[in-house]
Amino acid sequence: MGVMRILGNNAVMMTLSFITALALGGFPSFSFLTNSNIAMITLVIMMSISLTNLQLRGLKVKDHAVSIRRAFLLSMVLASGATVLISFFFQGDLRDGWIIAAAVPSAISVVPFTYMMKGDLEPTLVSTAALYIIALAFTPLVTLLFLGQAIDVGILIFNVSLLIVLPLCASRPLRKLNIRQDHKSAVLNVTFFILIIAVAGPNRNIFFSDWALLSMLLTAAILRIFGIGLFWNWYLKRKNVPRKRRVPEVLFSSHKNTGMAATLAIGLIGPAAAVPATICAVVDIAWMIFLSHYLFRDEPSP
Numbered sequence: 001m002g003v004m005r006i007l008g009n010n011a012v013m014m015t016l017s018f019i020t021a022l023a024l025g026g027f028p029s030f031s032f033l034t035n036s037n038i039a040m041i042t043l044v045i046m047m048s049i050s051l052t053n054l055q056l057r058g059l060k061v062k063d064h065a066v067s068i069r070r071a072f073l074l075s076m077v078l079a080s081g082a083t084v085l086i087s088f089f090f091q092g093d094l095r096d097g098w099i100i101a102a103a104v105p106s107a108i109s110v111v112p113f114t115y116m117m118k119g120d121l122e123p124t125l126v127s128t129a130a131l132y133i134i135a136l137a138f139t140p141l142v143t144l145l146f147l148g149q150a151i152d153v154g155i156l157i158f159n160v161s162l163l164i165v166l167p168l169c170a171s172r173p174l175r176k177l178n179i180r181q182d183h184k185s186a187v188l189n190v191t192f193f194i195l196i197i198a199v200a201g202p203n204r205n206i207f208f209s210d211w212a213l214l215s216m217l218l219t220a221a222i223l224r225i226f227g228i229g230l231f232w233n234w235y236l237k238r239k240n241v242p243r244k245r246r247v248p249e250v251l252f253s254s255h256k257n258t259g260m261a262a263t264l265a266i267g268l269i270g271p272a273a274a275v276p277a278t279i280c281a282v283v284d285i286a287w288m289i290f291l292s293h294y295l296f297r298d299e300p301s302p
Helices: 002-007 010-024 035-053 061-087 092-103 110-116 121-147 153-175 181-207 211-238 243-254 258-268 271-295
Strands: none
Touching: 002 010, 002 181, 010 181, 010 271, 035 110, 035 121, 035 153, 035 181, 035 258, 061 092, 061 121, 061 211, 061 243, 092 121, 092 258, 092 271, 110 121, 110 181, 110 243, 110 271, 121 153, 121 243, 153 258, 181 211, 181 258, 181 271, 211 243, 211 271, 243 271, 258 271
């Protein structure tokens, strides 16, 4: 019982994940699994578990056109635009890293976190899938405009297939198992624990070396994530938007795919370019704890 209580507490698991990432520096080298591979596998598992609560029969994409449009404006206009502006305060590989962070779509974990915080899951899934399809053109365009080189579309197609299509297929047999909700929450927390170690661990040196640079990066990430997210939640509350809609919109406005950004940055530029995405991943941990245990905790479930 004690173990399940710990595994079901996302704040404890997120905090422990960051401490473990700093201690281990990521997972040790395996013959066939890199930290990037491990991150992808955990994202697939998180998506598959989250989608077990979604009824696909009768799902009509056209019914969610407004949600798709709002998700695009929040993730690829508001969040990406703010990230591009931040990039001009840095130089060299760090600036390029911020550009790549701006070019990627929202995090795939928007879906499981929407589920965990009792947001509206169906339009969130449809919007996320749409954003990843849009990213096939958006991401190469942004990197071409600001870096002078476009990311290979083949890599993005692979990511869309792996992170959207595969979990959708895997969730159907999992749905028939009728897994208990507390067990789902525990699995999601464990996979997120592993994800943070794989993403934040390999770049842990930034947290122990240049404190002035670290302060600048943390300030930029906090402004981009907390600043935009809190502003959008405040705006939606003034408009009397219900909780189930606010949860995914706040996530779309603040939660970028830092795992993908770090992976692309290393492949396109080098390890130093992955530092902005790593810092954002760490700030995201605090942001998710804040959202789930403060901003959306005391509101009634839909």
